[in-house]
Amino acid sequence: MNLYEPYRVKIAGLVDETPDTRTFRLExxxxxxxRTFDFKTGQFGEYSAFxxxxxxxxxxxxxxxxxxxxxxxxxxxxxxxxLRDLNVGDTMGFRGPYGNHFPLERMEGSSLVFxxxxxxxxxxxxxxxxxxxxxxxxxxxxxxxxxxxxxxxxYKRELEEWAARADVRxxxxxxxxxxxxxxxGEVGFVPTIVEKSAxxxxxxxxxxxxxxxMIKFTLPVLKKLGFADDRIYTTLENRMKCGIGxxxxxxxxxxxxxxxxxxxxxxxxxxxxxxx
Amino acid sequence: MNGRTISRSxxxxxxxxxxxxxxxxxxxxxxxxxxxxxRPVARLEEAVxxxxxxxxxxxxxxxPPTEPLFSFRKSGPDVAIDSVPTTFPPRLVLGAVPCDAAxxxxxxxVMGWDYRDELWFGRRExxxxxxxxxxxxxxSCFCGATGNGPAGTRGADLxxxxxxxxxxxxxxxxxxxxxxxxxxxxxxxxxxxADVARRxxxxxxxxxxxxxxxxxxxxxxxxxxxDPVWDGIALRCHGCGACASVCPTCHCFDIVxxxxxxxxxxxxxxxxTCQTARFTLHASGHNPRSVQDARYRQRVLHKFSIYPERxxxxxxxxxxxxxxxxxxGMDLPDVLGAIAARAAAPAGxxx
Ligand SMILES: Cc1cc2nc3c(=O)[nH]c(=O)nc-3n(C[C@H](O)[C@H](O)[C@H](O)COP(=O)(O)OP(=O)(O)OC[C@H]3O[C@@H](n4cnc5c(N)ncnc54)[C@H](O)[C@@H]3O)c2cc1C
Ligand code: SF4
Ligand code: SF4
Ligand code: FES
Numbered sequence: 076m077n078l079y080e081p082y083r084v085k086i087a088g089l090v091d092e093t094p095d096t097r098t099f100r101l102e103x104x105x106x107x108x109x110r111t112f113d114f115k116t117g118q119f120g121e122y123s124a125f126x127x128x129x130x131x132x133x134x135x136x137x138x139x140x141x142x143x144x145x146x147x148x149x150x151x152x153x154x155x156x157x158l159r160d161l162n163v164g165d166t167m168g169f170r171g172p173y174g175n176h177f178p179l180e181r182m183e184g185s186s187l188v189f190x191x192x193x194x195x196x197x198x199x200x201x202x203x204x205x206x207x208x209x210x211x212x213x214x215x216x217x218x219x220x221x222x223x224x225x226x227x228x229x230y231k232r233e234l235e236e237w238a239a240r241a242d243v244r245x246x247x248x249x250x251x252x253x254x255x256x257x258x259x260g261e262v263g264f265v266p267t268i269v270e271k272s273a274x275x276x277x278x279x280x281x282x283x284x285x286x287x288x289m290i291k292f293t294l295p296v297l298k299k300l301g302f303a304d305d306r307i308y309t310t311l312e313n314r315m316k317c318g319i320g321x322x323x324x325x326x327x328x329x330x331x332x333x334x335x336x337x338x339x340x341x342x343x344x345x346x347x348x349x350x351x
Numbered sequence: 352m353n354g355r356t357i358s359r360s361x362x363x364x365x366x367x368x369x370x371x372x373x374x375x376x377x378x379x380x381x382x383x384x385x386x387x388x389x390r391p392v393a394r395l396e397e398a399v400x401x402x403x404x405x406x407x408x409x410x411x412x413x414x415p416p417t418e419p420l421f422s423f424r425k426s427g428p429d430v431a432i433d434s435v436p437t438t439f440p441p442r443l444v445l446g447a448v449p450c451d452a453a454x455x456x457x458x459x460x461v462m463g464w465d466y467r468d469e470l471w472f473g474r475r476e477x478x479x480x481x482x483x484x485x486x487x488x489x490x491s492c493f494c495g496a497t498g499n500g501p502a503g504t505r506g507a508d509l510x511x512x513x514x515x516x517x518x519x520x521x522x523x524x525x526x527x528x529x530x531x532x533x534x535x536x537x538x539x540x541x542x543x544x545a546d547v548a549r550r551x552x553x554x555x556x557x558x559x560x561x562x563x564x565x566x567x568x569x570x571x572x573x574x575x576x577x578d579p580v581w582d583g584i585a586l587r588c589h590g591c592g593a594c595a596s597v598c599p600t601c602h603c604f605d606i607v608x609x610x611x612x613x614x615x616x617x618x619x620x621x622x623x624t625c626q627t628a629r630f631t632l633h634a635s636g637h638n639p640r641s642v643q644d645a646r647y648r649q650r651v652l653h654k655f656s657i658y659p660e661r662x663x664x665x666x667x668x669x670x671x672x673x674x675x676x677x678x679x680g681m682d683l684p685d686v687l688g689a690i691a692a693r694a695a696a697p698a699g700x701x702x
């Protein structure tokens with residue numbers, strides 16, 4: 076056994092979120108690991124299809140749900156294609172949890188504003204369920220989620236669940252042209268919808284994940300709404316191999332995304348050299 | 352020197368003792384083309400101690416260019432994992448050039464940073480490093496500027512300083528002490544202090560390094576990511592990564608599965624380099640380091656700013672191998688000199 080040997084996990088369930096994005100529920104084969112495995116929301120892991128290699132995904136489930144982890148991934152290359160070829164009951168590999176996390180403990184007693192685009196909802200979903208499972212510790216919960224088109228929205232069943240809850244305010248949107256005739260949500264880019272829905276910045280934290288372009292245009296909107304840079308959190312996705320600060324792949328200047336991240340505040344991001 | 356002496360014949364006998372007891376001895380050996388390589392030796396006569404810098408450093412003894420991390424066997428939906436050993440047979444490196452021993456010590460920090468890399472430390476623990484002070488630096492060497500020096504002890508367990516017959520022996524670590532006490536009979540009286548000091552000073556005599564003090568460079572680098580000094584810095588660079596492969600401290604690696612048929616395979620760790628475009632390329636086509644200037648800057652920053660900020664020393668031993676190996680004529684001391692000039696410019700090169 077060495078650092079690079081993964082836990083073996085069994086695919087216990089799968090959901091096709093979109094034509095190219097799939098969610099796996101994974102259970103640890105080793106009962107001792109299954110019993111003791113723990114992580115914090117925002118952490119990531121190295122998932123592997125044996126024979127094709129490893130790739131980095133966040134843990135998309137909440138640490139409050141024990142006994143399994145979930146990941147959602149887009150098929151883009153070698154390892155993700157091989158993972159997609161696996162089925163319920165198949166064995167794959169997982170190393171982790173790695174990296175820092177969203178400091179949910181610091182956010183207790185505050186309102187939470189979740190903003191996500193596309194598959195960026197995967198890390199945010201982990202925080203959302205973590206907060207909803209401890210609902211009485213937080214004030215208002217607002218979710219703004221958008222995708223290119225209706226068929227690109229992930230976690231559709233959960234979106235319905237959040238929409239139905241009285242203690243969650245959900246704004247769903249698709250890019251102009253991405254709507255279907257029966258689409259009941261908003262039409263417009265995520266930053267526009269954030270501006271329109273104008274969540275209060277009073278005693279609130281914002282958690283923003285999505286394509287770089289979405290993050291770029293959302294940050295000024297949040298600033299305008301009164302969110303301080305140290306109350307806006309996001310994650311970075313620099314390419315990784317080891318996940319543990321050894322392979323030299325993920326650094327942005329002095330910062331190793333795999334060890335010092337992947338969660339950063341907007342204040343921290345502003346200080347980094349533009350290599351992400 | 353806090354130590355002892357050893358004659359050449361006693362050192363030869365020590366090598367015989369070690370080889371006889373199953374310790375693998377590795378030393379610089381003259382290759383047919385006249386250059387030196389660290390290779391296993393059976394007798395001291397095969398080794399060339401103080402012959403100058405071997406072609407490649409000690410890095411591959413601890414981080415092989417390719418090594419298995421584990422193997423796997425699939426049967427239906429199940430997968431079995433076969434671990435690789437993390438303990439290694441005992442080994443002695445005799446005649447390490449001090450800068451190469453320093454390179455190994457620099458990588459200890461990376462490999463032990465929070466997560467302990469068992470494959471690296473398994474080999475480290477099994478290996479004793481005996482350096483020999485270096486009197487054969489060439490025009491590309493700048494170990495003085497990096498603070499190691501030709502008699503540097505960083506990374507060494509014992510340091511030998513050549514005398515007329517044999518060596519003065521400096522004990523650097525408990526591991527070195529253990530070697531000495533296990534073979535106490537092979538070692539002689541402490542050396543003459545004045546003689547040792549004179550010889551030590553002689554190592555640097557007449558040597559002119561291609562770059563001066565690096566302190567102003569490291570102090571300046573942190574705040575000047577976007578400085579014009581980087582524009583066009585890598586015009587001559589091919590992006591081949593030869594510099595990283597010969598470098599004792601470049602440690603970037605890839606993790607790759609090599610299938611062996613359909614049901615078996617091995618996950619391997621392979622050397623990689625930040626000098627290629629694909630190193631940081633995302634699936635979307637986005638590349639955080641899209642031009643060679645940015646990739647070369649990463650190499651310089653990592654060695655002289657990023658690692659020093661975290662670990663308090665340089666990630667460059669000053670061995671000069673990257674300059675000697677480069678097909679494009681990139682010369683690190685030249686680049687460091689240009690940065691030093693920039694740092695010394697009025698307003699700290701702010702313009
Ligand atoms: C902290 C972190 C969290 C992530 N979370 C998720 C997630 O939850 N869901 C998800 O779908 N994806 C996520 N990603 C991106 C994901 O890691 C890559 O899409 C995946 O590794 C591609 O693997 P592949 O073998 O299929 O692609 P490869 O065949 O290796 O490569 C195809 C292309 O993908 C690029 N690539 C490889 N690794 C990455 C990477 N880490 N980031 C971007 N491009 C990469 C390659 O350079 C190449 O251009 C995350 C990345 C990081 C660093
Ligand atoms: S600096 Fe020289 S050796 Fe290094 S990548 Fe560029 S061309 Fe190759
Ligand atoms: S950067 Fe060049 S001089 Fe420095 S240790 Fe590496 S190969 Fe030697
Ligand atoms: S992923 Fe290897 S150093 Fe960060």
